Amino acid sequence: MANSTTLTTGKQNIWGGGKSPFSVSYGKLMMWIFLLSDAFTFSSLLTAYGFIRYSFPSSQPNEIVKPMSHLSDQFVEEMQHAGLFSAEHWPLPELVFNHFPFLHGIHLPLFFVSLMTFVLIFSSVTMVLAVEAGHRMAKKEVANYMVLTILGGAAFLGCQAWEWTQFITEGATLHGNPFGPTAFAALFFIVTGFHGFHVFSGVVLNIIIYINVLAGTYEKRGHYEMVEKVGLYWHFVDLVWVFVFTFFYLI
Amino acid sequence: MEQSEHLEHTETPSNMKQQIWKTFWILFALTIIDIGLYFMLLSTHSMLKNYLFIALGIVKAFYIVAIFMHMKFERKWLVNFIVYPMLFVVFLVILMLIEGDFTGLVR
Structure with missing residues (x-):
């Protein structure tokens, strides 16, 4: 008797309707499914990158341009003459992404993109701290951490806008660039653009959540689960950046 | 509820x-x-x-x-539910690296 009771309760808990088999709410489960499909989209883009990247040999420099050394205005032309930037070779990322705002004329390879990575990781931390504060129903803390997260996202977008501007100023377009094969810049714009669009959507969602927190919507609802759901999306954007960073700047 | x-x-x-x-x-x-x-x-x-x-x-x-x-x-099956489909990506990556190698040879 006791046994059958447990079984029935167990059944009700698992499949009896109104409760999720995974012990998460409907909204969270759907967010996970969406993120899985989005992961497939990004995977196909990054795999396309890997495919094209792998079909080109890397350019092999005779000597390494030292970080912090002087960066002349004709750097791209010099690299082209040296044969390091050519349509037959995939360019080395440290020779392409070597600019930093306000530090014109210094060779700072990958410094700026590393900074962008830290900004995004940090905004992920403030997001998860907002979720944690939400568990404690600490409205003020949630609001403060949401502001920090929004600022982090906006800072990242600003950095990306600057990087794109620099890249375009040097002559990169979707159908040609002075650094290497056409696909090099095209893939850069498409993949970082698609990721940037995700960051932008995330910032918009975060702002909506922030307004709702201030309005006391979640306080009235009794839980801050919406912060968790949008948090999942925001961490996913950070997760994708880890791979965009690895593939575009390190490999 | x-x-x-x-x-x-x-x-x-x-x-x-x-x-x-x-x-x-x-x-x-x-x-x-x-x-x-x-x-x-x-x-x-x-x-x-x-x-x-x-x-x-x-x-x-x-x-x-x-x-x-x-x-x-989270529950174990939620984890499996998300992680297992990613094996398709591993498959795609292996496939495309082989293809990429070949494309490089014929280019």
């Missing part, structure tokens, strides 16, 4: 804040290692180097998903 359902599954550990900061420092250190390795291995061109960076990326991804996305504290 909504509320009780929500509270039911909060298996979040009490030292969550501590874990969050620990994860942050791990991610920070791994990114520094990434960049450090990149400059140390500038003159080496082997596929092994690329695998190293991808492995580091996967470790970072693990920490983000496990702690930040709370996956470590």
Whole structure:
């Protein structure tokens, strides 16, 4: 008797309707499914990158341009003459992404993109701290951490806008660039653009959540689960950046 | 109803804040290692180097998903449900690397 009771309760808990088999709410489960499909989209883009990247040999420099050394205005032309930037070779990322705002004329390879990575990781931390504060129903803390997260996202977008501007100023377009094969810049714009669009959507969602927190919507609802759901999306954007960073700047 | 359902599954550990900061420092250190390795291995061109960076990326991804996305504290089948389909991606990557190699040969 006791046994059958447990079984029935167990059944009700698992499949009896109104409760999720995974012990998460409907909204969270759907967010996970969406993120899985989005992961497939990004995977196909990054795999396309890997495919094209792998079909080109890397350019092999005779000597390494030292970080912090002087960066002349004709750097791209010099690299082209040296044969390091050519349509037959995939360019080395440290020779392409070597600019930093306000530090014109210094060779700072990958410094700026590393900074962008830290900004995004940090905004992920403030997001998860907002979720944690939400568990404690600490409205003020949630609001403060949401502001920090929004600022982090906006800072990242600003950095990306600057990087794109620099890249375009040097002559990169979707159908040609002075650094290497056409696909090099095209893939850069498409993949970082698609990721940037995700960051932008995330910032918009975060702002909506922030307004709702201030309005006391979640306080009235009794839980801050919406912060968790949008948090999942925001961490996913950070997760994708880890791979965009690895593939575009390190490999 | 909504509320009780929500509270039911909060298996979040009490030292969550501590874990969050620990994860942050791990991610920070791994990114520094990434960049450090990149400059140390500038003159080496082997596929092994690329695998190293991808492995580091996967470790970072693990920490983000496990702690930040709370996956470590979810039910086992939710984890499987998300992780197993990603095997298709592994398949696609292997396929495309073989294809990429071939395309390079015929170009």
